[in-house]
Amino acid sequence: MTDALTTALQYANEHRQDFLAQLIEFGAIPSVSTDPAYKQAVHQAAEWLASQMRSIGIQKVTLYPTPGNPVVYGELLNAGSHIPTALIYGHYDVQPAEPLELWKSGAFEPAVRGENLYGRGVTDMKGQVMAALAAVEACLYAGIIPINLKFIFEGEEEIGSPSLDPFLADHRELLACDFAVNPDSGMIAADLPTITYALRGIAFFELRVYGPDHDLHSGTFGGAVHNPAQALCELIAGMHDAQGKVTLPGFYDSVRPLDPEERAELSRLPMGEDFYLAQTGAPALKGEAGFLPVEQTGARPTLEINGILSGYVGTGTKTVLPAWAMAKISTRLVPDQDPEDVKQQFIAYLKKNAPPTIRWEVIDHHGGKPSISDRHSPAIQALSTAMETVWGRHPLFKREGGSVPVVGLFQRYLNVESVNTGFSLYEDNAHSPNEKLHLPTWYKGIEALIHFFFNLAVR
Amino acid sequence: MTDALTTALQYANEHRQDFLAQLIEFGAIPSVSTDPAYKQAVHQAAEWLASQMRSIGIQKVTLYPTPGNPVVYGELLNAGSHIPTALIYGHYDVQPAEPLELWKSGAFEPAVRGENLYGRGVTDMKGQVMAALAAVEACLYAGIIPINLKFIFEGEEEIGSPSLDPFLADHRELLACDFAVNPDSGMIAADLPTITYALRGIAFFELRVYGPDHDLHSGTFGGAVHNPAQALCELIAGMHDAQGKVTLPGFYDSVRPLDPEERAELSRLPMGEDFYLAQTGAPALKGEAGFLPVEQTGARPTLEINGILSGYVGTGTKTVLPAWAMAKISTRLVPDQDPEDVKQQFIAYLKKNAPPTIRWEVIDHHGGKPSISDRHSPAIQALSTAMETVWGRHPLFKREGGSVPVVGLFQRYLNVESVNTGFSLYEDNAHSPNEKLHLPTWYKGIEALIHFFFNLAVR
Numbered sequence: 001m002t003d004a005l006t007t008a009l010q011y012a013n014e015h016r017q018d019f020l021a022q023l024i025e026f027g028a029i030p031s032v033s034t035d036p037a038y039k040q041a042v043h044q045a046a047e048w049l050a051s052q053m054r055s056i057g058i059q060k061v062t063l064y065p066t067p068g069n070p071v072v073y074g075e076l077l078n079a080g081s082h083i084p085t086a087l088i089y090g091h092y093d094v095q096p097a098e099p100l101e102l103w104k105s106g107a108f109e110p111a112v113r114g115e116n117l118y119g120r121g122v123t124d125m126k127g128q129v130m131a132a133l134a135a136v137e138a139c140l141y142a143g144i145i146p147i148n149l150k151f152i153f154e155g156e157e158e159i160g161s162p163s164l165d166p167f168l169a170d171h172r173e174l175l176a177c178d179f180a181v182n183p184d185s186g187m188i189a190a191d192l193p194t195i196t197y198a199l200r201g202i203a204f205f206e207l208r209v210y211g212p213d214h215d216l217h218s219g220t221f222g223g224a225v226h227n228p229a230q231a232l233c234e235l236i237a238g239m240h241d242a243q244g245k246v247t248l249p250g251f252y253d254s255v256r257p258l259d260p261e262e263r264a265e266l267s268r269l270p271m272g273e274d275f276y277l278a279q280t281g282a283p284a285l286k287g288e289a290g291f292l293p294v295e296q297t298g299a300r301p302t303l304e305i306n307g308i309l310s311g312y313v314g315t316g317t318k319t320v321l322p323a324w325a326m327a328k329i330s331t332r333l334v335p336d337q338d339p340e341d342v343k344q345q346f347i348a349y350l351k352k353n354a355p356p357t358i359r360w361e362v363i364d365h366h367g368g369k370p371s372i373s374d375r376h377s378p379a380i381q382a383l384s385t386a387m388e389t390v391w392g393r394h395p396l397f398k399r400e401g402g403s404v405p406v407v408g409l410f411q412r413y414l415n416v417e418s419v420n421t422g423f424s425l426y427e428d429n430a431h432s433p434n435e436k437l438h439l440p441t442w443y444k445g446i447e448a449l450i451h452f453f454f455n456l457a458v459r
Numbered sequence: 460m461t462d463a464l465t466t467a468l469q470y471a472n473e474h475r476q477d478f479l480a481q482l483i484e485f486g487a488i489p490s491v492s493t494d495p496a497y498k499q500a501v502h503q504a505a506e507w508l509a510s511q512m513r514s515i516g517i518q519k520v521t522l523y524p525t526p527g528n529p530v531v532y533g534e535l536l537n538a539g540s541h542i543p544t545a546l547i548y549g550h551y552d553v554q555p556a557e558p559l560e561l562w563k564s565g566a567f568e569p570a571v572r573g574e575n576l577y578g579r580g581v582t583d584m585k586g587q588v589m590a591a592l593a594a595v596e597a598c599l600y601a602g603i604i605p606i607n608l609k610f611i612f613e614g615e616e617e618i619g620s621p622s623l624d625p626f627l628a629d630h631r632e633l634l635a636c637d638f639a640v641n642p643d644s645g646m647i648a649a650d651l652p653t654i655t656y657a658l659r660g661i662a663f664f665e666l667r668v669y670g671p672d673h674d675l676h677s678g679t680f681g682g683a684v685h686n687p688a689q690a691l692c693e694l695i696a697g698m699h700d701a702q703g704k705v706t707l708p709g710f711y712d713s714v715r716p717l718d719p720e721e722r723a724e725l726s727r728l729p730m731g732e733d734f735y736l737a738q739t740g741a742p743a744l745k746g747e748a749g750f751l752p753v754e755q756t757g758a759r760p761t762l763e764i765n766g767i768l769s770g771y772v773g774t775g776t777k778t779v780l781p782a783w784a785m786a787k788i789s790t791r792l793v794p795d796q797d798p799e800d801v802k803q804q805f806i807a808y809l810k811k812n813a814p815p816t817i818r819w820e821v822i823d824h825h826g827g828k829p830s831i832s833d834r835h836s837p838a839i840q841a842l843s844t845a846m847e848t849v850w851g852r853h854p855l856f857k858r859e860g861g862s863v864p865v866v867g868l869f870q871r872y873l874n875v876e877s878v879n880t881g882f883s884l885y886e887d888n889a890h891s892p893n894e895k896l897h898l899p900t901w902y903k904g905i906e907a908l909i910h911f912f913f914n915l916a917v918r
Contacts, residue, residue, distance in 0.1 A: 033775075034773075034774060034775030034776060034777065035773065035774050035775065036774065095777060095778075096771065096773065096777055098771070098773065099674075102673075158776075159775055159776060160776070200678060202678070202778070204776050204778075211739075211741050211742075212739040212740050212741045213739070213740025213741075214561075214740065214888065214891050214892065214893075215558075215890070215891040215892065216739055216890075216891065217860075217861060217889050217890045217891070218763045218765055218789060218791070218890075219659055219661070219791055219859070219860045219861030219862050220756065220859070220860045220861050220885065220889070221735070221738070221739055221756060221860065222756065222761045222763045222791055222860060223746050223747065223752075223755035223756045223759060223761040223791070223860065224735045224739070224744050224745075224746045224752040224755045224756045225735070225739050225741040225744060225745060225746075226741070226743075226744075226745035227763050227764050229695075229764035229766070229767050229786075230695060230696075230698075230699065230763075230764050232692070232767075233691070233692035233693075233695040233696045233764070233767070234692075234695075234696040236688075236689060236692040236693075236696075237689075237692045237693040237695075237696035237697075238696075239689075240689065276680070276683045276684070279680070280670075280671040280672070280675055280680055280683070280684050281671050281672025281673065282670050282671045282672075282684040282685070282816065283670075283815060283816060283817060283818055284685075284814075284815045284816045285683050285684055285685075285816070286683075286684060286685035286814070286816040287682050287683045287684075288682065293682075293683040296682035296683045297679065297680060297681065297682045297683050300682060302681045302682040304677045304681045304686050304689075304780055305686050305688035305689050305692070305769065305770065305781075306677055306770050306771055306776070306777060306778060306779050306780070306781070307688070307769060307770035307771040307772040307777070307779070307781070308688050308691075308692070308767055308768065308769045308770065308772070308784065309767065309768055309772040310764065310766060310767045311764065311765050311766035311767065311787065312555070312557070312765055312766040312787065313766040313767070313768040313785070313787070314493075314494065314555065314557065315493060315494055315495065316493030316494060316618055316824070317493060317618065317619070317663050317765070317787060317789070317824045317825070318493065318554060318555055318765060318766070318787075318890070319554075319661070319663075319765060319789060319861075319862075319890060320765050320766070320890055320891070321763055321765070322764075322765070322766070325767065326772070327688075328770065328771065328772070328776060328777075330677060330776070330778060332677070332678055332681055332682070355743075355745070356742060356743045357741065357742060357743045357744070357745040358742060359742055365775070365776045366776070400678070400679070401676075401678045401679050401680065401681060401682065402676060402678030402679050402778075403678050403778075426679065429673065430676050430679070431674065431675075431676045431677075431777065431778060431779055432673050432674040432675065432676070432779070433673065433674065434673075
């Protein structure tokens, strides 16, 4: 098996340019799932991915239609029934590319500059999907897939995986496995291999506030009615207190407290205030009092304004008192918060605080539960050893502030834990203009996945 | 002279369809001054207006170029030197038509439905300009213009008249007059002729708040930085106190108190809570505590959010922590507030309240001073009598919440007061979709202006 490992690693090393060329092709497909205008491109990305999987030798590759975007399935189950089965997850959809004018090269024209590949989705997570496929390709070339693998790639992760939930419910047998592998996480820095053992959940709302039944002249009527944009600002301003705590009633009731040992470990991560200041460019940090930034972003729940709109926002001025205002608001949740509970808390806050001078409505976009994994499971240990082999140092263990609701879905429907990995970096601008992938780290990641597969088999 | 008056009134009565056809032509020109995309249309409107003035016999019609849009001038000075000279003001530019999808017919395809003409600018104020020209046309047909008239029409009223200020400074002699006539005000209702003796001023700002130096992933970084949209909401929420008072430092210091007699008169206007509820469709009213709606909108200063924008506001969701947020904010001012002072108060508020977690900047769009006129001047009395003749009832005297900065400019450069008139109604949706002009009121307005000209001469 050592010879096969050597062969696989050598193959991966020699085919970096081919892997990159494939990723550039994949990244050029504008598979933006949140915008119906890109529906066809999302399907094209699914077809491209299926074709790529078939071409490297993955079996039973199938596009399963869903009410939304197709689920792409494949398998390689020749390792033997005594060998565990891993379910490799990924998503082929991407975030919108707006604001387009801030991109230095086309969002859907992936371009290499220096050590990085730039393009929407190259790090989140087309590059991660392709790293897994590249590792599989290398193992297949070496003649051995040391463990049994199943693959599931969805096209709705960026909109909350609405079709994946019923798909998992209907395909428990097809997807039966010992654990999932989710390469949608990242590393703290290029020289700091990282394993993520907890993910935040999410509850996403749109709050709409209605005042007058049409836009009014702000001179003629200003002063006698509650401006809906002002009312919305007042409601939003009240959602945090002076300590940076979220004020939704009961919001912290089911938050699992951090134990002193974990707080001590998290405090040793190389992610202090300077790290966050450098990564964000913010003039100063601000978060929930009494917690470190790494806790505020990973182990504590938050409420963020993702967007707000009211009135006239074009060139120049318009003296309008707008009829309505809206905000897109998302909460990030930690164990043991539940998105459905948080929705009720959000509504309770509005019932308590919205004045009679406006009408309001909440649109529930989607939710996903938080998750936390056992850091000492065999699969996580296999990954830890693989990373140590490639980077020459023990990986850091951290919580991730982002949300991967599918981890909770796998717990629920397949009764398995997820190994969260991935080779994106904080500086990669996921969800932002000039999203990028650090290619040296990506190539190491492919090697690490090859080691991971072999470690799993021999354990 | 009575025969001439009768002839003029008869001409006006017989040519209503011609006046309407002219207004439809004028209204079809999309002269939106705030948006550079309509630059050519704004110039076209100026040319159309000059051509119309020449065709009815106004003399020395001239387009004066300015750094912005042209000023259209004309005169009729044959009444004799012992007769007063009135300067008739108007503007040929209009507000933007957005949101276009709410218009029942094209904003720039004026259409008659029932008793109304619908189109952007038909009431504010192309219809008012055309009423004045129709009255002049009728008098000229009758062979007599009973007073001396000068005309000044600008194309930048909706953006704060930036070119008019230096134009007035440079043309004091050309524009010398005894009083100005500004038909940019309106009537309370079709059967309630109204004279406006006070106008609010305006100070218009754009507040921009900057946080992180790029859009962030709201999961990865949410919790450690101050969300600029939230910071903006917090700043806006703090701009009013629980009593509905504006909290800018010193905002009320130079506000002239209302005397009990004026309060008593204003309280008798048919503009109670029911009026404002019906006009606005708001679920409930809200304003500065201790004042009636008619005072809140006319005699007290206000601060309104005209627009707000941050982050992702398109279809679906985007888990972004935005890098910036902006709001368009305008204050309406009453005597003796000064826009420049208010700008300093706005900046002082931000210096005091903006946290160190964000950067901010204020863009000063434009300002205009408030004004208040003597209700017993001969010109206002001439108008009052004219209205009583046409409507059969004494007009109401009111303050107007909107801003007509040119009234202040005429005080400053020409040393004259303005007679504020006009025949638009509250229900006319000025600045809103489905702006309209009530045609029976408009035709009465033309008659009233003919009487007004004759009353001025015989006094």
